Amino acid sequence: MEPPDRKIPARVEHQRDAKASTSQIPEGIPMKLTYANTINSTPNPTKQEQESVIARRTSHNGMPAVIFKTKDYYGVMTAECRRTIVGRFLKIRPQIEKIRSRFLERFPLKGSVKIGVYDNNNVFLDFTNDEDYSTVWYRRSVDIEGNQMWLQKWSPDFKPEEDMPIVPVWVNLPRLPFHLHTWHYVKQIVKDTGTPLEMDIATREKTRPSMAKVRIEVDLLKPLLTSVWVGDEDDDSPLKGFEQKLEYDNVPKYCKHCKKLGHSMMNCRVLERRRANEVKELEAKDSETIAAGKSLERDRVVVEGSKGEPHDNDKKKQGNQVKQKEVNNEDKIDYNKDKEKEEANASVNKTTKQKKDKKEKKIPKKRSKVIFKTTKKRAKSKEILKQIPIQRVNENTDEVNENG
Numbered sequence: 001m002e003p004p005d006r007k008i009p010a011r012v013e014h015q016r017d018a019k020a021s022t023s024q025i026p027e028g029i030p031m032k033l034t035y036a037n038t039i040n041s042t043p044n045p046t047k048q049e050q051e052s053v054i055a056r057r058t059s060h061n062g063m064p065a066v067i068f069k070t071k072d073y074y075g076v077m078t079a080e081c082r083r084t085i086v087g088r089f090l091k092i093r094p095q096i097e098k099i100r101s102r103f104l105e106r107f108p109l110k111g112s113v114k115i116g117v118y119d120n121n122n123v124f125l126d127f128t129n130d131e132d133y134s135t136v137w138y139r140r141s142v143d144i145e146g147n148q149m150w151l152q153k154w155s156p157d158f159k160p161e162e163d164m165p166i167v168p169v170w171v172n173l174p175r176l177p178f179h180l181h182t183w184h185y186v187k188q189i190v191k192d193t194g195t196p197l198e199m200d201i202a203t204r205e206k207t208r209p210s211m212a213k214v215r216i217e218v219d220l221l222k223p224l225l226t227s228v229w230v231g232d233e234d235d236d237s238p239l240k241g242f243e244q245k246l247e248y249d250n251v252p253k254y255c256k257h258c259k260k261l262g263h264s265m266m267n268c269r270v271l272e273r274r275r276a277n278e279v280k281e282l283e284a285k286d287s288e289t290i291a292a293g294k295s296l297e298r299d300r301v302v303v304e305g306s307k308g309e310p311h312d313n314d315k316k317k318q319g320n321q322v323k324q325k326e327v328n329n330e331d332k333i334d335y336n337k338d339k340e341k342e343e344a345n346a347s348v349n350k351t352t353k354q355k356k357d358k359k360e361k362k363i364p365k366k367r368s369k370v371i372f373k374t375t376k377k378r379a380k381s382k383e384i385l386k387q388i389p390i391q392r393v394n395e396n397t398d399e400v401n402e403n404g
Helices: 016-022 046-050 074-081 096-106 130-137 183-189 201-205 269-306 312-360 369-387
Strands: 056-060 064-066 084-089 111-115 124-125 141-144 147-153 166-174 195-199 210-218 227-234 237-245 247-251 390-393 401-402
Touching: 056 084, 056 130, 074 124, 096 111, 096 124, 124 130, 130 147, 141 201, 166 237, 183 195, 183 210, 195 201, 210 390
Parallel strands: none
Antiparallel strands: 056 064, 084 124, 084 147, 111 124, 141 147, 166 210, 166 247, 195 210, 227 237, 390 401
16 A cells, blocks of 8 residues: 555565665765775675784883784774674663574574674674675664664674664655666765665655655764755856755664763763762862861861950950940040140139239339438337337326336
8 A cells, every 4th residue: 555645665674675785885985994984895805815914013001012004903804793783782681592582583584693692781693694784783673572672783993881873864855856866876965974875665766756765874973964965067057056955764862971872961861960969079069168167267266265365255345345445535535624724724823823923022113202201200200209108197196107
């Protein structure tokens, strides 16, 4: 049954075409020297190629060192592992026998696969057929005994505690001109977004002219392109073209902090715990700082108290003393004022007395000689009169009594 828009749906992962897997290898496209780029184009190395890899022997950090060339480390040396997939369980994995049996039940393979244990959460799946490898890896996850096993491409940089950020995703190219619905052309259009892997059936069979759909291998650590400019040019005509939109389907989230698939940094529990611990540490440091400050304040008070700083009662006494001192100062000021008044009055009295004494000691004016002689004669007469005895007469006897 066809869908409502009469578009032929993209093929299911099991509906593989062996011809497609061999004809859609990115050819003639310059690539960076990384394992993701070399794994699709490197065939199984011959014994002669393996023996041509010679390491340089030296020392590093005080220990013997073996140094390989980068092109050999990510090229010839990894070629035999280019069909290896890592199956990762979020919880403790089931027993390896159950994983092997359930896996073969889910995937009828054209070749063979070797499933080995890496640790309690990871297993390695090593395929002998490119088609089987692609079929399984494109699924991205498989249910084994009720446990979700996430699938990711193996890399020489594999770390068991981290998820590889390299994943396959579908990219839609709406309104792409119909004559570009060819693998050789479309892989060049989407090359800057990642490594082209294949087209879906509808694009390959050209039964959906409104849109092309391509599966590419993207690096989730890099930003995804949302458009690309496609144009043409000629010596006799100016450059012209159009903006081609790129729409991605079901891009998995990847946390750059804990290096895990399935969530972003906004929802990272590890980061939340780390932030919570940092907040607790800051609060603990603040509380310690406050406690240290209080302790220092107490010590300062004790030290200053030992040096004679008054306490509350002493401060009250000191306040009373200050007040008494102020009263005494006021009394002293009043006393000084009174004293100044007394001194002023005394000075005035002294001045008055001096004037009075001066007036009393004033020499009389000179008199005339006549007046002076007359006064002298009078005084002399008085002295003579004092010397003469006074006679009293008794009326009865008529005798004279002399008083001398």
